Amino acid sequence: MTHDPHDLAGPYVLDALGDTERRRFEHHLPRCAACADETAGLRETTTRLALAVAHPPPPELRARVMTEIARTRQSPPPLRRRLPSPRGRGGNWLAAAACLVLAVVGAITAAHFHGDAEHAQDLNRRIAAVMTAPDAQTSTAQTRDGATVTIVSSRSLDKAVITSSRLKRLPTAKTYQMWFLATSAAPRSAGIMRPPADRPSWPIIATGLGNAQQIGMTIEPAGGSPQPSSAPFLTLPLA
Amino acid sequence: MTDPLSGGAAPSGVSDLGALLVLVARGDQDAFEVVYQRLSGPVYGLALRVVRDPAQAEEIAQEVLVELWRKASHYRPGKGAATAWALTMAHRRAVDRVRSTQADRDREERTAAPSPDYDEVAEEVGTRLEHQQVRRCMRGLTQTQRESITLAYYGGYTYREVSELLGVGLAAVKTRMRDGLIRLRDCLGAQP
Incomplete structure (x- = not known):
């Protein structure tokens, strides 16, 4: 079977991949500098698309969020990322x-x-x-x-x-x-x-x-x- | 409308969102409040655009903002702007929500043919985008590029669904999404 994950960068930054393809592409990213660069570049654009539809939330949201964070434990920083292994991940890494x-x-x-x-x-x-x-x-x-x-x-x-x-x-x-x-x-x-x-x-x-x-x-x-x-x-x- | 990203003054004079997140990672609730002022509008607006329902959009916004608090230590200043990080999280969650809702609905109704409202989505975005610049640049795309990006990003459709809706092959849709985004980027310039 043949794959070219590189042309999935567009659908990926638009969140337009199905779960399996998304995981596959995310697994591919750390191994492919060109894909990572392209993804980061396209991401700037989707951020602009997001900002274009900004809308103030209902005022009550602020109090609810502040209350919830006050009782939410923060997650510790991740340790240095290990290299993803191709083993034990089913077909994702194909x-x-x-x-x-x-x-x-x-x-x-x-x-x-x-x-x-x-x-x-x-x-x-x-x-x-x-x-x-x-x-x-x-x-x-x-x-x-x-x-x-x-x-x-x-x-x-x-x-x-x-x-x-x-x-x-x-x-x-x-x-x-x-x-x-x-x-x-x-x-x-x-x-x-x-x-x-x-x-x-x-x-x-x-x-x-x-x-x-x-x-x-x-x-x-x-x-x-x-x-x-x-x-x-x-x-x-x-x- | 005022730019939601320009408001707010950090308690310690820190104004850069990335620097604020570093403070948030250490448990600084005042810094988080500034992050809230900056990002709640973009996060809520994006969720609202994708899911359409204000109550669900509010739930998603709350989840995402609390997640920003919880995961602030995972933010890496070198790896993309803080705004992009937050909005990526928000968009993914909104899309997951419409897809799981859609899956439930499909199971209940067992309808064979989807009833896409992409004209509506495209139309609304065309007329309501607050940012003139994005609207202007969207007009500079080909129709298929614009429709593919709009349906996927604001409509929450997968590229396979977009391909069905537009009657265009999968490879063509992937290409149009990518080319359209590149053309938008060139038109918008690098910085918001």
Whole structure:
């Protein structure tokens, strides 16, 4: 399934989203600086719309409010906000897929690249190029046992960034392999993926979308196969 | 009409709404009284516009103002103006109210076809907006932009409902809301 939460900023500031979409967008906001900026900007305008219809309340309201606050305990200041976790929130975060990829990359970068900042930067640059391509599209799919695979693909760059989280760990003789799938041609390998036990897997940058419409995922012998040995257990559409 | 945001003098000479909220967060009831003078008109007026019923609007205004007292410590000066914070809270509550009322009504009546009064909403806003500038800038929008924003913000409709009412696709409604708001912002200038 494909999502572009970015165009929901207008309906969001107008409170014109349904509950589910609203929660989804709010979950997306902290991960997406562009969306947060746009939302704050549009909010200035809705504030003006609100001020335009100001109307004095009945005078009795003042006494009622002052009485009520006098007997209402104030809530303590919130502690420093933790980063929202994509886990345990059902499907809400699907909309955050694009930013999720970045979060995953950030986490992996921190974990793997203590002594290799240059490599990390280079990887980030290449991933960012795909994610910010004007024709970038995101799709996310979930396996039956709750693992998630997210793909951001761009036709103009001929590249796809593939990330996963919570994929089942495989015996050392096996590996996950990604395939470019086209109706008119044999599957082509798009790379292999070996998820570590304790954190999201490496993102793969796959080049050569060609005429593929989908990416599929299979389990293969370690090192990968020239052709998939079974039907893919997961497929995702490409841009 | 006097600007509801210009009235009131803070007990300690503080006049900025954000600074007042900092005092309110520490339990300063005098500071809260100034906040009340500044925000009760905008909060009540907005609730009244959305729910239409003065008794319900008053209830919502009371809830929101007490919430401002309760949650004053959650206000972060860096994250948008205090007025925007308060009015966002007020609008959301008003919209929640019309939607839950609407849901009750739908269950009771089991009516298939909604009976939208969007012409009325749009018309009323067109003639009664106190702020000349907003009215003028609203006129600068395309008709669909204006209708989409009016139905959603003042009418409490979701964008899906707006799409139904106007017979325009969902993607188009989202775009018109966003483009309309951007055009309004450019017309209104940054500061109220």
